[in-house]
Amino acid sequence: MDTIQLDPAKAKSFETLHAFLQACLVKAMERGKPQLVSIAAESSLLDPLAVLESIYEDQQQHFYIEKKRDDLAIAGAEAAISYSPSGASRFKSAKAWIEETLENAIAVGDPSLPFFGPHFFCGFSFFDEVSSKVPFPSSSLFVPRWQVVSTKGRCVAIANATIGLGDDVEAVAKRIWNANTKFRSFDYSEEECSSKKDGIRILETKERGGDDAFQVAVGNALKQIKVGEFEKIVLARALELKADQPFHPLEILNTLRERYEDCFAFSIANGKGQSFIGASPERLVSVFKGRVNVDALAGTAPRGKTASEDARFGAGLLDSEKDRREHRIVYDSICRRLESLDLSVESLCCPSLKKLQNVQHLFVDVEAELADGIHLLDLVAELHPTPAVGGTPREAAVPRIQEHERFERGLYAGPIGWINSKGEGEFLVGIRSALVDGENACLYAGVGVVEGSVPEREHLETNLKFQALKENLL
Numbered sequence: 025m026d027t028i029q030l031d032p033a034k035a036k037s038f039e040t041l042h043a044f045l046q047a048c049l050v051k052a053m054e055r056g057k058p059q060l061v062s063i064a065a066e067s068s069l070l071d072p073l074a075v076l077e078s079i080y081e082d083q084q085q086h087f088y089i090e091k092k093r094d095d096l097a098i099a100g101a102e103a104a105i106s107y108s109p110s111g112a113s114r115f116k117s118a119k120a121w122i123e124e125t126l127e128n129a130i131a132v133g134d135p136s137l138p139f140f141g142p143h144f145f146c147g148f149s150f151f152d153e154v155s156s157k158v159p160f161p162s163s164s165l166f167v168p169r170w171q172v173v174s175t176k177g178r179c180v181a182i183a184n185a186t187i188g189l190g191d192d193v194e195a196v197a198k199r200i201w202n203a204n205t206k207f208r209s210f211d212y213s214e215e216e217c218s219s220k221k222d223g224i225r226i227l228e229t230k231e232r233g234g235d236d237a238f239q240v241a242v243g244n245a246l247k248q249i250k251v252g253e254f255e256k257i258v259l260a261r262a263l264e265l266k267a268d269q270p271f272h273p274l275e276i277l278n279t280l281r282e283r284y285e286d287c288f289a290f291s292i293a294n295g296k297g298q299s300f301i302g303a304s305p306e307r308l309v310s311v312f313k314g315r316v317n318v319d320a321l322a323g324t325a326p327r328g329k330t331a332s333e334d335a336r337f338g339a340g341l342l343d344s345e346k347d348r349r350e351h352r353i354v355y356d357s358i359c360r361r362l363e364s365l366d367l368s369v370e371s372l373c374c375p376s377l378k379k380l381q382n383v384q385h386l387f388v389d390v391e392a393e394l395a396d397g398i399h400l401l402d403l404v405a406e407l408h409p410t411p412a413v414g415g416t417p418r419e420a421a422v423p424r425i426q427e428h429e430r431f432e433r434g435l436y437a438g439p440i441g442w443i444n445s446k447g448e449g450e451f452l453v454g455i456r457s458a459l460v461d462g463e464n465a466c467l468y469a470g471v472g473v474v475e476g477s478v479p480e481r482e483h484l485e486t487n488l489k490f491q492a493l494k495e496n497l498l
């Protein structure tokens with residue numbers, strides 16, 4: 025990637041921008057490849073979700089991720105470039121595409137700005153392949169035309185565009201100029217935002233596969249565990265809801281980010297009217313400043329209505345042999361997989377409680393130092409799916425999931441995240457999530473099944489997990 029340090033004060037005119045893009049076109053011709061130009065500028069403090077909402081169009085691709093606790097919110101919309109590899113080598117192909125794109129990228133602005141340079145937004149389905157019924161491909165990667173990030177009191181707006189032979193430089197310059205002017209003095213009142221609809225009603229709720237399907241599946245999986253086919257499998261339910269008017273994914277997200285401060289509130293839209301949204305408590309992996317962090321999250325208890333009931337549930341979870349075993353399987357697998365990439369794990373398995381609004385989990389932040397030559401997508405490829413959403417041994421358990429579940433997972437429990445030009449970034453696990461499509465929503469919730477699991481109790485646990493989305497859709 026070429027970096028052009030630019031003092032915004034000296035590059036304030038449209039003519040400067042136009043001349044610069046013209047020079048990028050010359051470079052594209054010399055290199056024989058279109059160039060990705062990424063222009064970053066600090067802006068007044070904006071709320072990325074409000075910006076996304078005010079320009080929201082359901083026929084535009086978008087990506088949103090926010091974790092209130094970390095004071096980080098990122099929104100991006102409209103694809104400047106995109107890529108959708110599928111199959112077993114999809115992570116490898118995605119990495120190669122990112123690397124090649126960066127070889128032909130020009131980043132402009134102050135490199136010390138947070139989120140300087142192009143960012144790649146990624147949504148991967150749970151399985152390597154999806155059928156044509158799933159509205160998202162097995163991988164969607166894109167660099168958005170515009171992006172707004174707010175973190176720790178600073179806000180950065182980024183415009184991305186590709187310039188190649190035959191492109192209309194004048195038109196690209198105008199688009200970037202207009203976007204920059206807009207972000208510099210964004211006025212939410214200018215836009216016609218639809219306000220949250222009152223009285224949205226659910227007309228129909230239907231469980232995929234029928235009401236008993238899940239408990240039957242857990243029972244069958246327990247038999248397979250008993251004969252030693254595998255030790256753990258994660259099975260999920262899909263609940264279809266039909267409302268009397270369309271759901272609005274970004275309004276739901278606004279509630280989720282406030283209520284689930286410790287979670288990643290996210291939305292990924294395919295530009296064809298469907299969005300996959302959620303509030304995930306689980307980070308698959310992050311890489312920042314040479315450090316790798318992975319969540320080992322498993323084992324669930326309800327939240328109590330009083331402090332003492334809550335503490336009792338929490339202590340019960342910490343003491344539960346079955347839940348500790350379920351969690352240990354996840355922790356051990358993460359450690360093995362990090363070690364297979366020559367990373368040495370620095371965290372012991374001493375679970376604490378991660379308390380969310382609706383449930384509490386056993387949790388360990390697994391840390392390691394990044395080794396040279398390991399890309400974030402190498403980590404994603406190695407770790408996904410952890411036994412928190414797949415099973416163990418992976419080769420025996422994961423292929424069985426589709427035999428037990430009566431729906432296609434699509435993006436549910438898949439890796440969703442972003443990568444910057446330095447190879448840093450963060451992926452969450454797409455759980456506590458729903459696929460929203462007009463007045464239809466499909467909610468997902470799963471549980472780990474191990475020896476000692478009881479189908480009825482697992483069913484109750486999925487009901488608790490559904491709450492995150494169910495209560496906030498309306």
Ligand SMILES: C=C(O[C@@H]1C=C(C(=O)O)C=C[C@H]1O)C(=O)O
Binds near residue numbers: 258322412470489
């Ligand atoms: C699979 C899900 O959650 C996972 C399963 C858990 C469990 O079985 O206790 C806990 C946290 C998550 O790792 C889900 O929410 O859909």
